[in-house]
Amino acid sequence: MAAYMSAGRSANAFSTHDFVPEWAQEEVSTGTTIMAVEFDGGVVIGADSRTTTGAYIANRVTDKLTPIHDHIFCCRSGSAADTQAVADAVTYQLGFHSIELDEPPLVQTAANLFQQMCYRYREELMAGIIVAGWDKRRGGQVYTVPMGGMIVRQPVSVGGSGSSYIYGFMDSNYKPGMTKEECLHFCTQALALAMERDGSSGGVARLAAITEEGLERRVVLGHQLPKFSNT
Amino acid sequence: MDISKRPQTFERQKGFSNTVRTEQVSTRPATYYLSGAKIKRFKMLEESSEPGWLSEEVKTGTTIIAIEFDGGVVLGSDSRVSAGETVVNRVMNKLSLLHDKIYCALSGSAADAQTIAEMVNYQLDVHSIEVGEDPQVRSAATLVKNISYKYKEELSAHLIVAGWDKRGGGQVYVTLNGLLSRQPFAVGGSGSAYVYGFVDAEYRKAMSKEDCQQFVVNTLSLAMSRDGSSGGVAYLVTIDEKGAEEKCILGNELPTFYDQ
Numbered sequence: 001m002a003a004y005m006s007a008g009r010s011a012n013a014f015s016t017h018d019f020v021p022e023w024a025q026e027e028v029s030t031g032t033t034i035m036a037v038e039f040d041g042g043v044v045i046g047a048d049s050r051t052t053t054g055a056y057i058a059n060r061v062t063d064k065l066t067p068i069h070d071h072i073f074c075c076r077s078g079s080a081a082d083t084q085a086v087a088d089a090v091t092y093q094l095g096f097h098s099i100e101l102d103e104p105p106l107v108q109t110a111a112n113l114f115q116q117m118c119y120r121y122r123e124e125l126m127a128g129i130i131v132a133g134w135d136k137r138r139g140g141q142v143y144t145v146p147m148g149g150m151i152v153r154q155p156v157s158v159g160g161s162g163s164s165y166i167y168g169f170m171d172s173n174y175k176p177g178m179t180k181e182e183c184l185h186f187c188t189q190a191l192a193l194a195m196e197r198d199g200s201s202g203g204v205a206r207l208a209a210i211t212e213e214g215l216e217r218r219v220v221l222g223h224q225l226p227k228f229s230n231t
Numbered sequence: 232m233d234i235s236k237r238p239q240t241f242e243r244q245k246g247f248s249n250t251v252r253t254e255q256v257s258t259r260p261a262t263y264y265l266s267g268a269k270i271k272r273f274k275m276l277e278e279s280s281e282p283g284w285l286s287e288e289v290k291t292g293t294t295i296i297a298i299e300f301d302g303g304v305v306l307g308s309d310s311r312v313s314a315g316e317t318v319v320n321r322v323m324n325k326l327s328l329l330h331d332k333i334y335c336a337l338s339g340s341a342a343d344a345q346t347i348a349e350m351v352n353y354q355l356d357v358h359s360i361e362v363g364e365d366p367q368v369r370s371a372a373t374l375v376k377n378i379s380y381k382y383k384e385e386l387s388a389h390l391i392v393a394g395w396d397k398r399g400g401g402q403v404y405v406t407l408n409g410l411l412s413r414q415p416f417a418v419g420g421s422g423s424a425y426v427y428g429f430v431d432a433e434y435r436k437a438m439s440k441e442d443c444q445q446f447v448v449n450t451l452s453l454a455m456s457r458d459g460s461s462g463g464v465a466y467l468v469t470i471d472e473k474g475a476e477e478k479c480i481l482g483n484e485l486p487t488f489y490d491q
């Protein structure tokens with residue numbers, strides 16, 4: 001456990017507007033950890049539950065796993081307002097498209113809708129999104145749409161500020177061909193590790209498994225998270 | 232002390248700096264006495280006809296790690312030194328000798344780190360002659376800490392000090408920003424951010440020497456594949472009662488993971 005001290009953090013001791021708390025002037029951000037994993041027959045998605053305005057935790061039980069359609073979810077990271085607005089817009093567009101098609105939409109379609117919006121408004125938005133779900137054509141799929149608006153399909157993807165700390169864990173522990181329970185366990189561990197290291201991630205771990213049958217949601221409370229003590 | 236084992240002085244190295252916490256660098260005052268970076272910046276303003284990498288500060292975004300086991304320590308580092316986008320040295324050994332059984336791992340500004348290592352190497356030589364026996368690891372770490380703390384505004388280097396002495400066995404000390412703390416293991420450098428999760432999950436108490444070496448190699452490999460500023464080969468040093476054993480693992484011999 002390395003001793004990490006952020007000596008350069010600018011903490012304004014005396015704000016010019018002392019009658020308004022500092023956190024009320026900060027933008028609401030979901031400094032966050034989100035991830036998604038494909039398995040044969042579906043996907044498992046996970047996120048932490050912390051929303052911050054500066055140093056204040058505005059919501060400690062946030063749900064960052066947002067349904068876009070019956071079998072398609074998105075994991076949101078970045079600005080809370082931006083991601084909510086984009087997700088709402090895409091939910092509308094996808095619903096409309098699905099009615100036109102008269103069948104459930106493809107995950108790739110949803111991901112491309114996100115990508116188009118995130119790319120067009122890339123200067124204004126601060127949104128990193130992972131789109132994951134199940135459809136009949138290609139089964140479980142994970143598409144990542146990071147800030148800037150690119151899109152790429154990956155078997156496993158992590159995002160948000162806490163993701164940096166778990167790239168090594170993800171690379172070493174992910175194996176193709178895991179079962180749903182193994183994926184859930186892998187996600188729980190990865191989220192716990194990231195929440196331990198990233199100050200902007202924390203709270204509870206929210207998980208969801210999406211398969212042909214439907215959706216299964218789980219919450220792992222703080223004291224139930226796996227502990228990795230190395231002191 | 233064996234003269235042939237003195238650390239080399241690399242006249243051509245300009246410096247490397249830790250790019251992990253860019254906020255740290257930007258809020259630092261502009262006086263960099265001990266690093267060559269300030270001089271380089273002024274040169275850039277006068278003549279812009281030279282390639283960008285000549286006027287960029289030389290950075291070794293780096294990955295360094297040190298871990299204790301019962302009877303010694305294992306240190307590891309990558310080997311990349313970059314200036315802007317160019318890699319100016321792809322085989323630099325960032326594990327620097329402070330004494331026969333005490334090594335330090337360098338990260339942050341290369342000039343700063345190398346200077347600290349040389350100074351402490353000299354001070355340890357004098358100290359070990361005065362006391363008439365091998366110095367303690369804690370003494371070496373304290374000397375590094377004293378320099379890091381006294382010049383903390385000017386320096387941007389982080390050294391992890393590790394070694395073996397007969398009083399305390401294998402020990403690892405971190406000296407980031409002028410603190411001194413002993414830990415079972417430590418990671419540092421820009422690449423370390425990507426492997427915090429991995430080391431938290433995989434570290435177990437009371438690992439054997441071979442397990443520690445494998446742990447270090449795996450960690451370095453993961454960090455080097457994710458961090459653009461780390462790469463090249465992996466250097467390993469294993470220190471125990473008998474002495475220090477240096478090893479170099481080439482890029483193609485490093486462990487690979489599912490997407491490689």
